Amino acid sequence: MHFKNPSETIFYQIEKAIKQYRVMAQGNLNQLGYKVTINQILIMIQIDQRPDISQVELSELLFKDVASITRMIELLVKEGFIKREEHPGDRRKKHLKITDTGHKMLDLAVPVIKRNRDRAQENISDEEKRTLFELLGKIILNTSK
Numbered sequence: 001m002h003f004k005n006p007s008e009t010i011f012y013q014i015e016k017a018i019k020q021y022r023v024m025a026q027g028n029l030n031q032l033g034y035k036v037t038i039n040q041i042l043i044m045i046q047i048d049q050r051p052d053i054s055q056v057e058l059s060e061l062l063f064k065d066v067a068s069i070t071r072m073i074e075l076l077v078k079e080g081f082i083k084r085e086e087h088p089g090d091r092r093k094k095h096l097k098i099t100d101t102g103h104k105m106l107d108l109a110v111p112v113i114k115r116n117r118d119r120a121q122e123n124i125s126d127e128e129k130r131t132l133f134e135l136l137g138k139i140i141l142n143t144s145k
Contacts, residue, residue, distance in 0.1 A: 014136075025116040032108050035079065039064065040072050041109050044081060047096045048106060054093075081105060 006012045025038050042062055046053055055073065059066045073096065076082045081102035087093035098106065121129070 010139075021116070021120050024120070025113070028112050028116055029109060032105075032112065034105055034109075036076075036081070036105065036109070037072075038113075040076055040081075041106070041113065043069065043072055044076065044098060044102055044106055045110070047082060048098050048103075051095070051097065053096075076102070 022038060029036065029038060029041065039062060043058055046058055046061060050057075055066055055069050058064075059069045062069070064072075073082065077084060080099055082096050083099055084094040085097055087095045124132075
């Protein structure tokens with residue numbers, strides 16, 4: 001029975017591309033001088049764009065478990081990038097809000113993220129991007145049956 005070496009599979013290439021992108025992106029983010037990860041920035045962007053987002057929704061959006069999201073939020077609170085307030089409609093819930101320091105950091109980080117994405121997609125045509133989306137969509141559909 002012939003079994004392909006993992007490096008000969010599309011899944012290996014997808015994983016390698018993602019990991020390489022994250023290394024490059026984190027390195028560029030580190031140059032800002034803040035102690036923050038890509039995932040923490042993504043959490044802050046979501047909180048900024050969707051102020052009522054729950055930690056469960058964040059976990060689903062970022063493919064992380066709720067405990068990981070909670071730890072990242074704790075670090076962001078400790079660093080002064082976000083703050084927790086009582087939820088106006090439900091005292092049992094906490095409302096997350098970006099602080100002024102957090103907004104300043106996002107103002108620096110978002111252009112870096114955009115440059116990272118542009119760099120990673122250099123020399124990839126719109127047609128190739130559409131094809132890739134279609135193919136990945138098929139894989140997602142095939143594996144969700």
